[in-house]
Amino acid sequence: MRRWWLAVAACVCACLCAAAEAKATTHHHTWNVTYQHRSPDCVTKLAVTINGESPGPTIRAAQGDTLVVTVHNMLETENTAIHWHGIRQIGSPWADGTAGVTQCPILPGETFTYRFVVDRPGTYMYHAHYGMQRVAGLDGMLVVSEPDGAAEPFAYDEERTVLLMDWWHKSVYEQAVGLASIPFAFVGEPQSLLINGRGVYNCSLSAASGGAGAGGGACNASGPECVWPTLFTAVPGKSPGKTSRLRIGSLTSLSSLSFGIEGHTMTVVEADGYYVKPVVVKNLFVYSGETYSVLVTADQDPSRSYWATSHIVSRDPTRRPPRAPPTPPPAGPAWNDTRSRVAQSNSFVALPGHVEPPPARPDRVLLLLNTQDKIDGHTKWAINGVSLQFPATPYLVAMKHGLRSEFDQRPPPDSYDHKNVSISSPPQAAATVRRAAYRLALGSVVDMVLQNTVIPANNRSETHPWHLHGHDFWVLGYGDGKFDPEADGWRLNARDPVMKNTVALHPMGWTAVRFRANNPGVWLFHCHLESHVYMGMGVVFEEGVDMLPRLPAAIMGCGRTKGHHY
Numbered sequence: 001m002r003r004w005w006l007a008v009a010a011c012v013c014a015c016l017c018a019a020a021e022a023k024a025t026t027h028h029h030t031w032n033v034t035y036q037h038r039s040p041d042c043v044t045k046l047a048v049t050i051n052g053e054s055p056g057p058t059i060r061a062a063q064g065d066t067l068v069v070t071v072h073n074m075l076e077t078e079n080t081a082i083h084w085h086g087i088r089q090i091g092s093p094w095a096d097g098t099a100g101v102t103q104c105p106i107l108p109g110e111t112f113t114y115r116f117v118v119d120r121p122g123t124y125m126y127h128a129h130y131g132m133q134r135v136a137g138l139d140g141m142l143v144v145s146e147p148d149g150a151a152e153p154f155a156y157d158e159e160r161t162v163l164l165m166d167w168w169h170k171s172v173y174e175q176a177v178g179l180a181s182i183p184f185a186f187v188g189e190p191q192s193l194l195i196n197g198r199g200v201y202n203c204s205l206s207a208a209s210g211g212a213g214a215g216g217g218a219c220n221a222s223g224p225e226c227v228w229p230t231l232f233t234a235v236p237g238k239s240p241g242k243t244s245r246l247r248i249g250s251l252t253s254l255s256s257l258s259f260g261i262e263g264h265t266m267t268v269v270e271a272d273g274y275y276v277k278p279v280v281v282k283n284l285f286v287y288s289g290e291t292y293s294v295l296v297t298a299d300q301d302p303s304r305s306y307w308a309t310s311h312i313v314s315r316d317p318t319r320r321p322p323r324a325p326p327t328p329p330p331a332g333p334a335w336n337d338t339r340s341r342v343a344q345s346n347s348f349v350a351l352p353g354h355v356e357p358p359p360a361r362p363d364r365v366l367l368l369l370n371t372q373d374k375i376d377g378h379t380k381w382a383i384n385g386v387s388l389q390f391p392a393t394p395y396l397v398a399m400k401h402g403l404r405s406e407f408d409q410r411p412p413p414d415s416y417d418h419k420n421v422s423i424s425s426p427p428q429a430a431a432t433v434r435r436a437a438y439r440l441a442l443g444s445v446v447d448m449v450l451q452n453t454v455i456p457a458n459n460r461s462e463t464h465p466w467h468l469h470g471h472d473f474w475v476l477g478y479g480d481g482k483f484d485p486e487a488d489g490w491r492l493n494a495r496d497p498v499m500k501n502t503v504a505l506h507p508m509g510w511t512a513v514r515f516r517a518n519n520p521g522v523w524l525f526h527c528h529l530e531s532h533v534y535m536g537m538g539v540v541f542e543e544g545v546d547m548l549p550r551l552p553a554a555i556m557g558c559g560r561t562k563g564h565h566y
């Protein structure tokens with residue numbers, strides 16, 4: 001079988017799809033979404049759970065399989081919608097789970113069924129995509145294996161999933177209201193970082209700050225949930241010489257992380273569902289929305305255990321209370337060492353034979369300037385002066401049905417004054433909140449260059465992990481300072497770039513990606529930080545909606561789609 005794989009490496013996609021079709025199965029899941037009292041970090045808080053769990057269950061399927069997930073919204077007072085992060089939803093754009101873009105939210109008491117094919121193997125995730133609901137814990141991992149008989153280009157003895165999150169004691173409502181208020185109240189740094197839904201908050205700190213876990217419920221240091229979880233009983237230490245594959249995903253709401261295992265290196269072999277040329281790292285930088293597979297070999301003293309830790313990078317976390325471990329965990333890299341993070345981003349290239357090379361040139365180039373602006377007194381993020389708004393009528397329905405009053409007919413600008421704009425004092429005052437979308441020619445090749453700037457309010461530039469729905473893109477490169485189409489164009493890597501669905505825009509830098517607009521539907525492209533997209537940091541793409549068949553009635557029922565019989 002292995003030999004067969006190598007022989008067909010050049011036509012990986014076609015061969016595998018055919019192989020997968022033969023044995024494709026359908027997996028059914030039924031989820032009850034409820035609020036529950038949880039203490040993931042020893043502090044009691046309301047969390048949104050799936051069948052009582054947060055994070056929810058890991059979904060497993062093989063390439064080509066169909067997933068059918070029936071979601072009962074039992075939240076009583078709150079809508080929901082669930083996005084399948086990294087699944088392209090080819091032929092099923094209405095199952096993307098993005099409230100306001102691809103569907104009406106699922107109302108309390110109602111049921112919605114997501115049905116879609118997982119067309120590529122890889123490590124993916126799912127999470128709430130309604131308001132800032134992801135912050136409350138509605139998330140989990142989705143693992144798609146190679147179809148039976150297909151070998152992977154690396155070997156390991158066992159595998160684990162590692163879901164990284166950050167966690168606040170303040171409710172998601174308090175956070176969202178603060179962001180939308182005048183004066184603006186930021187969510188602040190998280191109280192805890194969670195690995196597979198667990199962390200340990202130092203209860204003595206919450207007592208010092210007046211108890212109640214700094215905005216949450218009781219902090220119970222002796223509760224059964226308040227212990228450091230053993231993540232990898234077999235790795236490292238307990239099974240010497242064994243190699244484990246860790247499927248790592250980040251669904252942090254704000255934090256960029258460094259993940260590491262004390263005393264061990266990790267070999268990165270997959271990013272966002274694509275194999276990369278193996279890269280050995282001590283610290284893996286993981287941005288919200290990204291997934292990686294790393295191989296770890298238990299080659300250290302087996303008589304002791306080792307820390308697996310996540311640390312905040314890119315934002316100064318010093319106000320975050322230290323954790324209370326039994327022995328001190330190793331320190332992470334310096335939070336503001338942007339250079340080594342950019343270097344690691346640049347170190348990933350495609351594993352030859354496993355990633356289709358990009359088309360030689362784009363049909364259209366979007367230069368996207370990221371700025372924080374004040375709009376009518378509100379603090380917002382804008383892209384080329386347009387701050388995203390999620391309308392009551394989902395863009396998909398509005399565009400397919402020509403409901404012209406439901407979105408702005410003027411598309412947002414393709415570019416900005418890249419010659420004259422200063423990224424250390426970006427233009428202010430011109431931004432507006434608009435319901436607008438880029439209309440892309442179906443099948444066209446689109447380049448996007450994201451340009452970072454300084455936030456005028458604090459004179460800093462942050463990391464923004466940008467995530468594209470409905471497609472994967474080639475990562476053409478990262479650069480420092482202002483992108484200059486003439487000088488920087490030639491520096492782009494069109495030879496062996498990785499494909500991903502999420503990419504970091506580093507502080508004061510630019511990031512260039514290329515994708516093919518070949519998936520009829522309406523798709524969100526946004527910063528994966530929950531507070532940033534809530535403040536408007538995203539754009540919407542439409543391509544080929546006219547080609548779509550009649551939209552399912554189940555996605556309607558809100559805005560102008562109310563009571564319409566389509």
Ligand code: C2O
Nearest residue numbers: 083085289467524
């Ligand atoms: Cu993982 Cu639009 O998000």
Ligand code: CU
Nearest residue numbers: 464527529532
């Ligand atoms: Cu952002």
